[in-house]
Amino acid sequence: MPVSLCGTWEMVSNVNFDGYMIALGIGLYTRKIALKLKHRKVIEQVGDQYVVKTLSTFRNYTLAFRVNEEFQEFTKGLDDRHCKSLVTWEGNKLVCVQIGEKKRGWAHWIEDDKLQLELHCEDQVCRQVFKRVV
Numbered sequence: 001m002p003v004s005l006c007g008t009w010e011m012v013s014n015v016n017f018d019g020y021m022i023a024l025g026i027g028l029y030t031r032k033i034a035l036k037l038k039h040r041k042v043i044e045q046v047g048d049q050y051v052v053k054t055l056s057t058f059r060n061y062t063l064a065f066r067v068n069e070e071f072q073e074f075t076k077g078l079d080d081r082h083c084k085s086l087v088t089w090e091g092n093k094l095v096c097v098q099i100g101e102k103k104r105g106w107a108h109w110i111e112d113d114k115l116q117l118e119l120h121c122e123d124q125v126c127r128q129v130f131k132r133v134v
């Protein structure tokens with residue numbers, strides 16, 4: 001069993017978030033605000049059912065899904081797109097493929113006791129690291 005991703009996590013680094021947002025087509029004004037944010041992740045799990053909350057002072061985004069079950073995702077407040085998303089475990093990584101207009105997805109895993117997140121859209125990769133909030 002992989003190490004649990006559950007808990008409350010606070011952002012400590014965010015590399016190429018701007019590139020990721022540009023690839024998603026997010027406008028300059030929103031990007032300027034979004035770049036200044038320290039996100040929090042709250043990850044909850046009951047069996048194979050997950051809730052991943054991305055929280056900030058500007059916008060919040062909640063994703064609820066079951067591992068291995070395709071679902072409809074609407075990226076409300078982000079780039080406002082509809083995708084067919086599927087989350088699976090690939091070794092110790094929780095990997096999401098978001099099928100839609102853009103080639104995109106993300107992966108979460110634990111490394112150095114920190115929550116790692118790689119977000120990609122087209123050729124842009126954003127890497128975020130979160131520390132546990134105690």
Ligand code: VLZ
Nearest residue numbers: 026034052054056059063077078106
């Ligand atoms: O997270 O895809 O943890 O959904 C940024 C929110 C969220 C605040 C970044 C700024 C992507 C909004 C979140 C302005 C555009 C995301 C997944 C993996 C789960």
